[in-house]
Amino acid sequence: MANSMLALVIALAVLGHAVQAADYNYSKVLELSLLFYEAQRSGKLPEDNRIPWRGDSALDDRGQRGEDLTGGYYDAGDFVKFGFTMASTTTLLAWGYLSYKDAYESAGQAKYGLAAIKWAADYFIKCHVSPMELYGQVGDFTLDHKFWGRPEDLNMSRPAYKIDVQHPGSDLAGETAAALAAVSLVFKGVDNDYSAKCLQHAKQLYSFANQYRGLYHEAIKGAAQFYESTDYGDELTWAAAWLYKATGESQYLDEAEHHYMKFRLKERPNEFFYNKKVAGVQILLAQLTKQPEYMDAAQAFCDFTVDYQKRTPKGLVYIDKYGTLCHAANVAFVCLQAADVGISPKKYQDFARQQINYMLGDGGHSYVVGFGKNYPKQPHHAASSCPLQPASCGWEEFYRQGPNKQILYGALVSGPDENDHYRDVREEYVYNEVTLDYNAGFQSAVAGLRHFQLQEINYNKT
Numbered sequence: 001m002a003n004s005m006l007a008l009v010i011a012l013a014v015l016g017h018a019v020q021a022a023d024y025n026y027s028k029v030l031e032l033s034l035l036f037y038e039a040q041r042s043g044k045l046p047e048d049n050r051i052p053w054r055g056d057s058a059l060d061d062r063g064q065r066g067e068d069l070t071g072g073y074y075d076a077g078d079f080v081k082f083g084f085t086m087a088s089t090t091t092l093l094a095w096g097y098l099s100y101k102d103a104y105e106s107a108g109q110a111k112y113g114l115a116a117i118k119w120a121a122d123y124f125i126k127c128h129v130s131p132m133e134l135y136g137q138v139g140d141f142t143l144d145h146k147f148w149g150r151p152e153d154l155n156m157s158r159p160a161y162k163i164d165v166q167h168p169g170s171d172l173a174g175e176t177a178a179a180l181a182a183v184s185l186v187f188k189g190v191d192n193d194y195s196a197k198c199l200q201h202a203k204q205l206y207s208f209a210n211q212y213r214g215l216y217h218e219a220i221k222g223a224a225q226f227y228e229s230t231d232y233g234d235e236l237t238w239a240a241a242w243l244y245k246a247t248g249e250s251q252y253l254d255e256a257e258h259h260y261m262k263f264r265l266k267e268r269p270n271e272f273f274y275n276k277k278v279a280g281v282q283i284l285l286a287q288l289t290k291q292p293e294y295m296d297a298a299q300a301f302c303d304f305t306v307d308y309q310k311r312t313p314k315g316l317v318y319i320d321k322y323g324t325l326c327h328a329a330n331v332a333f334v335c336l337q338a339a340d341v342g343i344s345p346k347k348y349q350d351f352a353r354q355q356i357n358y359m360l361g362d363g364g365h366s367y368v369v370g371f372g373k374n375y376p377k378q379p380h381h382a383a384s385s386c387p388l389q390p391a392s393c394g395w396e397e398f399y400r401q402g403p404n405k406q407i408l409y410g411a412l413v414s415g416p417d418e419n420d421h422y423r424d425v426r427e428e429y430v431y432n433e434v435t436l437d438y439n440a441g442f443q444s445a446v447a448g449l450r451h452f453q454l455q456e457i458n459y460n461k462t
């Protein structure tokens with residue numbers, strides 16, 4: 001009996017090992033995703049730029065009083081710099097880095113992970129031109145979308161839009177506060193002055209968000225069509241919770257809990273993305289307080305997602321046709337966070353691995369540019385569609401059939417439809433859009449999966 005049990009255990013261990021070996025190289029995927037962010041950089045590039053087809057661009061980006069707004073990231077395949085999603089991207093990247101630093105380190109990517117986060121934070125600090133004034137967009141979508149080409153060749157006017165006391169935006173200011181609070185934690189012990197600077201901006205931005213309530217797209221009108229925010233209660237709570245995590249000051253926890261009640265955030269959401277952060281709020285509060293109310297909410301969201309959310313025939317969670325994979329990666333990431341507080345760890349880790357592995361090849365091919373089998377060759381991305389300079393680049397590259405001229409390593413495309421059907425065609429942005437926001441939860445989930453692999457390796461050693 002004992003012997004056969006032992007044999008079974010060994011057989012299972014061997015089987016487990018074989019399954020492990022067939023896994024994708026998450027370290028490689030982390031490395032590539034960071035290259036995608038590097039390709040999205042705006043402004044003056046540093047000497048160590050690793051993207052050979054990118055150079056300095058948009059060096060004249062200025063605020064309404066001439067403030068320097070160079071830097072930051074282009075939002076997608078176009079060239080608007082868009083504060084709301086750049087901030088939510090940064091919060092998710094910072095959360096993943098904080099939780100799974102060992103994954104970045106073991107992949108040799110810690111330096112690049114920090115650089116990717118700092119590139120955004122530096123820009124938010126520039127945009128925060130006075131305590132209650134924050135630029136939230138540079139570039140006009142209509143003007144920008146008349147252009148297809150390289151960012152280095154941009155020559156249209158790029159107006160800058162802001163929120164202030166008369167035109168508040170609690171969502172934008174709140175999300176930027178959350179991002180900078182998370183970044184301050186990332187840089188604690190790495191660069192303490194920078195960490196303190198980020199925290200100070202985060203506190204001011206949260207006060208602004210909290211004192212002057214409003215929706216940012218009423219101040220920045222062009223944003224409504226692209227990145228609407230339908231509520232700001234989630235961002236206010238999110239910002240206060242992140243500030244509590246960064247400072248340990250109970251006043252922020254009190255405010256987070258107050259907002260949570262007032263804005264009725266305990267209801268189970270259906271998704272987790274830039275316009276609906278409730279699931280992230282619930283899980284972060286569960287981590288910070290271990291209170292049953294938040295633990296139960298976190299479990300309700302993840303159990304719903306794993307057990308009842310709509311799926312494609314091949315098992316991808318299907319929440320929306322725009323950013324199908326981003327939605328799945330985001331829920332994979334927050335449920336890994338729920339696993340970290342001890343809620344159904346095995347169930348949520350298996351779920352996250354299944355979702356991410358679908359994106360890396362289990363769904364029939366890879367949805368990450370430059371990785372694995374049959375990856376997307378025509379992402380909807382102007383800069384990478386261009387030939388190398390000095391050849392000209394314009395709309396002919398948009399309409400040209402065939403792969404983009406440059407490989408946009410690491411970009412996760414929008415993804416398949418509800419039947420796992422996908423078309424790799426540049427014009428079809430429903431399938432092939434790439435954005436800052438699509439990669440963020442994905443990169444952090446991949447770091448999480450690598451973290452659990454490393455834990456398992458260490459456990460097996462002891």
Ligand SMILES: *[C@@H]1O[C@H](CO)[C@@H](O)[C@H](O)[C@H]1NC(C)=O
Pocket residue numbers: 025027028031
């Ligand atoms: C995974 O990718 C990393 C980074 O490219 C590489 O150094 C490593 O050797 C790869 N691991 C395996 C098992 O192939």
Ligand SMILES: *[C@@H]1O[C@H](CO)[C@@H](O)[C@H](O)[C@H]1NC(C)=O
Pocket residue numbers: 155156
């Ligand atoms: C911008 O570039 C386009 C294409 O090269 C050119 O036709 C146009 O005149 C330029 N506009 C300005 C304002 O320089």
